Amino acid sequence: MVDYVVVPAGMAFDPNTWDYTLLLPIWGWIIIFLLGVGFVVLVAMVYVWIIMRPVSGYGAVGDSTALSKGSPTQVFSIWKNRSFVIECVWYYGNMLAYGNPLTKMQMWFHNSEKATGVSAEKPVMITRDGFDGTVDFIAEMAVCEIPPLFNSQWGFELVPRTDINGRVVIGEDGTPELKEVERKDDNGIQYMLSTFSDIRTRMSLLEKLYPDGVPIPIYKPYDLSEIYRYTPQNQDSLKFGADIVEEAKEWSRDDERNTPGLFDRFGLLIICGICGIASVGMLWYILPIR
Amino acid sequence: MATLPFLGGIFNYTAYGIPYFMWIIIALMLMGIMMVFMWYFFYWVKLTPYHGILWAKLKKFGVSFVFDDNMHFDLITDRSSKVIFAETFKQAQEAENDNTKTPTATIGSSIHCDFIFDPDKWTFPNSYQHKIIEDIAERWNEVHPGDQLRTLVKFARYLHEGKLDEHYADDLKKLKREYIVSWARIRMMYKDREESGTFGFVMTLANIIKDIEASSYNQYAILILILFGGIDILYFVAWFIMRKPV
Numbered sequence: 311m312v313d314y315v316v317v318p319a320g321m322a323f324d325p326n327t328w329d330y331t332l333l334l335p336i337w338g339w340i341i342i343f344l345l346g347v348g349f350v351v352l353v354a355m356v357y358v359w360i361i362m363r364p365v366s367g368y369g370a371v372g373d374s375t376a377l378s379k380g381s382p383t384q385v386f387s388i389w390k391n392r393s394f395v396i397e398c399v400w401y402y403g404n405m406l407a408y409g410n411p412l413t414k415m416q417m418w419f420h421n422s423e424k425a426t427g428v429s430a431e432k433p434v435m436i437t438r439d440g441f442d443g444t445v446d447f448i449a450e451m452a453v454c455e456i457p458p459l460f461n462s463q464w465g466f467e468l469v470p471r472t473d474i475n476g477r478v479v480i481g482e483d484g485t486p487e488l489k490e491v492e493r494k495d496d497n498g499i500q501y502m503l504s505t506f507s508d509i510r511t512r513m514s515l516l517e518k519l520y521p522d523g524v525p526i527p528i529y530k531p532y533d534l535s536e537i538y539r540y541t542p543q544n545q546d547s548l549k550f551g552a553d554i555v556e557e558a559k560e561w562s563r564d565d566e567r568n569t570p571g572l573f574d575r576f577g578l579l580i581i582c583g584i585c586g587i588a589s590v591g592m593l594w595y596i597l598p599i600r
Numbered sequence: 601m602a603t604l605p606f607l608g609g610i611f612n613y614t615a616y617g618i619p620y621f622m623w624i625i626i627a628l629m630l631m632g633i634m635m636v637f638m639w640y641f642f643y644w645v646k647l648t649p650y651h652g653i654l655w656a657k658l659k660k661f662g663v664s665f666v667f668d669d670n671m672h673f674d675l676i677t678d679r680s681s682k683v684i685f686a687e688t689f690k691q692a693q694e695a696e697n698d699n700t701k702t703p704t705a706t707i708g709s710s711i712h713c714d715f716i717f718d719p720d721k722w723t724f725p726n727s728y729q730h731k732i733i734e735d736i737a738e739r740w741n742e743v744h745p746g747d748q749l750r751t752l753v754k755f756a757r758y759l760h761e762g763k764l765d766e767h768y769a770d771d772l773k774k775l776k777r778e779y780i781v782s783w784a785r786i787r788m789m790y791k792d793r794e795e796s797g798t799f800g801f802v803m804t805l806a807n808i809i810k811d812i813e814a815s816s817y818n819q820y821a822i823l824i825l826i827l828f829g830g831i832d833i834l835y836f837v838a839w840f841i842m843r844k845p846v
Contacts, residue, residue: 341625348632355639361657364707365650366643376808386673394705394713396650405801412809419797422788427671430649434673448669449789451717452781510790517783524786525778529722529756532715534704542790554798558805562813565806578818586828593832597839 367397369432375409377402384429386436392534399437406435406444407551417551420444441541442550447532452524454536456516457503459524465502467493506540650675653707662689662703662712669719669779681716681723682751684730684737692750720776722752729775736768 359366367384380402387395399406401420408414418437420426425446427434436445470478470486481487493501503509509516610620618626652675656663664681665673678689685692693699703712721727737749749755758764764772 361654362647388705392705394707403800404797424785427673429673446789448781449786452786523780523782525780527756527760528720528776528779529752530717532704558802561806562809574814576817578821582821582824586824590831593835599839
């Protein structure tokens with residue numbers, strides 16, 4: 311039977327050296343003060359962490375994940391819900407993917423080296439969730455400038471106004487009255503550019519019309535709503551990633567070589583179990599409870 | 601009957617003249633201080649280029665990433681990136697009678713963040729371009745008290761619309777009006793995918809999937825370690841509490 315000494319008998323404090331005024335001894339107040347300081351510091355740290363969490367992928371310190379043999383890269387991600395975050399994404403031979411692509415499937419193809427920027431002396435790539443490639447802001451802004459530029463110069467034409475019987479209306483000066491209508495080609499397809507696919511279709515024509523390139527204002531904020539208007543459709547990053555994973559799974563199923571053995575499947579589990587039992591046994595032997 | 605001290609005697613015994621529980625408190629304090637240092641050096645110092653975001657949150661202003669034609673991003677305040685004179689962005693907007701709020705994105709839940717293309721250093725307060733803009737805006741504001749020109753966005757819009765050409769043509773000659781984006785750059789970003797571009801990654805991923813499936817049971821190894829680690833700790837605590845007095 312064990313009899314516990316609940317009241318600290320023979321406590322080591324010397325009342326002569328520690329003042330017991332103010333309800334508690336001085337050491338009690340010191341401990342309360344230190345705990346208070348610790349609490350305030352902890353709250354401040356958590357607050358700073360909450361504020362800085364969206365950009366904590368800066369510098370891209372990679373963790374141990376399925377894709378950790380690739381290069382960790384910092385990525386500016388701008389999502390359709392207008393969130394901006396800096397993430398660590400693995401760069402893997404033209405492809406950008408999250409550490410575990412089986413659970414977080416978004417992927418991007420890195421087409422253009424111009425889509426790599428620099429932030430705080432570290433390379434950075436930019437991604438959006440509506441597009442399956444890395445983003446070059448300047449190319450995107452140029453694409454947004456093409457439709458108004460082209461449409462104002464080539465999208466409309468002036469044709470004589472006709473009345474209800476199809477006769478040309480003559481103005482007071484004796485010349486036919488003109489009206490502005492959408493320009494159409496021989497097949498009845500309008501010239502006006504209104505989507506990205508229009509721009510892609512007429513890219514060669516546009517290059518001939520504006521051989522130097524596309525002018526954009528020298529100072530311009532990046533407007534996300536305008537950008538999404540001229541983003542290629544059906545090129546979603548999540549769908550792209552899901553297709554890649556599906557394709558990889560098919561390859562994985564078809565590959566009959568290197569079938570995993572028993573040790574591959576259970577080896578680590580067994581080793582950890584043995585180590586755990588051994589640790590408890592050693593503790594029992596070294597520190598026996600009597 | 602054995603008499604055991606409470607909690608192994610942490611209130612009863614001393615080591616080097618200091619009670620056990622004080623040693624525990626000192627150890628916890630040291631751990632706390634170490635934690636703060638680790639947090640400082642491995643988290644806070646690492647994020648030095650983005651400390652402005654915290655000040656933006658505390659002082660309630662927006663931030664902008666200003667970038668040039670090579671996409672070099674600089675994080676600066678909205679005051680530096682959008683305002684012509686020495687005033688806050690809010691004051692400038694009020695003077696212009698404009699309350700448009702269209703941030704590109706938000707950082708976290710509440711910090712407005714814009715991305716601004718500025719290859720001609722308009723946002724550099726000491727650049728000659730900024731000084732020209734300041735000069736023109738000052739002269740414009742004297743003549744047009746009801747149509748103040750205080751933000752760079754509005755200045756750029758007026759410049760594009762040609763409103764400034766009539767009276768300030770000589771000064772405007774020193775400013776670039778547009779940046780030409782080459783077709784090669786546009787084509788490069790939007791070119792069609794080639795299957796060969798993704799094939800290597802697909803094969804890599806296939807191998808990874810095979811490895812993951814092969815070692816699917818091994819993921820529980822960490823749980824086994826935690827379980828036995830917990831048993832060890834409980835055993836040690838039980839031994840400490842129930843040990844005989846020295």
